[in-house]
Amino acid sequence: MLFISLNLVRVQAQTVTSAASSTQASTPLSSRPLRVATRLIPPFVVQEQGSLTGFSTELWQSIAKQLKLKSKTSVSPTMPDLLAQVKSGRADLGIAAISITADRDKDFDFSQPIYDSGLQILVRDQSSGSNTMPGILTLLLSPIMLQFAGIILLLSLVMAHVVWFLERNHPQGIIENKAYFPGIFKALWWSAGTLGAQADEMPKSGVGRFIAIVWMFTGIAFVAYFTAAVTSSLTVQQLQGDIRGPDDLPGKRVATTQGSTSAQYLHGHGVQVQEVTQITQAYEALLKKQVDAVVFDAPVLLYYAAHEGSGKVQVIGSVFRKEDYGIIFQQNSPYRKSVNNALLALKENGTYDKLYNKWFGDKS
Incomplete structure (x- = not known):
């Protein structure tokens, strides 16, 4: 009789544990909306008619849907401000066009890469200027x-x-x-x-x-x-x-944004840098002939040259200092692993490729 009673207690305990595990598995990662920091940087984050879109924006929306999360996005004016929001805990994560670097990895955790990028050079359209x-x-x-x-x-x-x-x-x-x-x-x-x-x-x-x-x-x-x-x-x-690549930049006036990996690269190579808060200010300085070139993330420059800057500017040379973009978290963030799992799932089910092709064209 005692043996039977002990077995019944064990079965009940296992049932309670199983139910608790099932309840925990279905519980969302956060009971409140996640605070997401971003910044406007077409084509990754674009503001159209008061709402945000773009590759990074839509990718995060897909991740949140995969994890059944709600989130609230705030737009930071600069990259340093975005990083500060995540580091201080005012934001749970950041997503835009954030390069994964060794320096940043000391203070933050990153997701799996969401985009393969690098730096490139933008100059005024030489097809007209060379005439x-x-x-x-x-x-x-x-x-x-x-x-x-x-x-x-x-x-x-x-x-x-x-x-x-x-x-x-x-x-x-x-x-x-x-x-x-x-x-x-x-x-x-x-x-x-x-x-x-x-x-x-x-x-x-x-x-x-x-x-x-x-x-x-x-x-x-x-x-x-x-x-x-x-x-x-x-x-x-x-x-x-004569500007055809990064080796031609010393001695030229070059613009880029503050706190960016491109600014770090230019300073490290002895280039005269004019740092601005927004990449649009660098474009304006180039068109006004206040600088000779703009160095920044390749996909961002290519998007501008194909849209607002069409016929005015051109991207030259190949991509240099290749780097990956990732979603940024506080160190030891409880959200990082789940976001990584969702990101991998989106790559496996084809959602990632659809978003990529929509904003950048066919990979092949």
């Missing part, structure tokens, strides 16, 4: 050149009136007609020709000859200045076209 005529036209229409041309035009008018006044009453003067019209037109023609060292005749009066010599030297100086300006402009264009 000589557009470069010269840009120079001619620049504010400095227009101001200089205005001064020359004003001096030409003054010189024409001086010569007209001195020569109109001279018996053998170059201005045959004493009247203002059409005499001034002849004087203007002479003034323009002398400026280009193409004058057919010289004034007959002594003062007129002296003024003509001064004006001719002014013309020589103008031609020399114009030639030097054009040569300098075309040389700058040629130098910009």
Whole structure:
């Protein structure tokens, strides 16, 4: 009888344990929505009509669905801010385009890689800049050149009136007609020709000859200045076209974002870096010719060059400093293992490939 009673107790205990295990297995990872930190970085995180989308955004939504989790996403302005949110516990995890590095691994835990990436270089579209005529036209229409041309035009008018006044009453003067019209037109023609060292005749009066010599030297100086300006402009264009890879970056002005792996790489290779808070600011600096190139994550640059920057910029060279993206957690996070399992499941069932093809095209 005692033996039977002990067996009944054992069976009841196993039943209770099994029920408890079953209940625990069906319990969600968190009773509250997970706090997810991200940042806008197309095509990984894109804001459209007030809502977030993009490869990383949709990947996290698929992971959360797989784990039956609810989450609340907050957008950080910069990568350092995103990392700080996760490290301080204000966010449970971070996802965007976060590179897995040895330095970050000291302070955080990472998921399985979610994307294979690397750095690349963005420059202004050289197909138009390498053409000589557009470069010269840009120079001619620049504010400095227009101001200089205005001064020359004003001096030409003054010189024409001086010569007209001195020569109109001279018996053998170059201005045959004493009247203002059409005499001034002849004087203007002479003034323009002398400026280009193409004058057919010289004034007959002594003062007129002296003024003509001064004006001719002014013309020589103008031609020399114009030639030097054009040569300098075309040389700058040629130098910009010399950027073909990371080895060409030293000596160039390069923009990237603060706290990024690209900034770390550039500083480590002695490149003059202009750091900005948003990658869009780097694009703007490039288009305004404030920098010669932008170095950043390859997929981000390729997406910009194919969309907003189409016809204005181009990505050059091959990918360098290859790196992986991952989801970032606090160290010893209770969510990391479950997220990894869900991520692997999404890769196995084809969901990951569908998202990849949607945002980046067919892998093959």
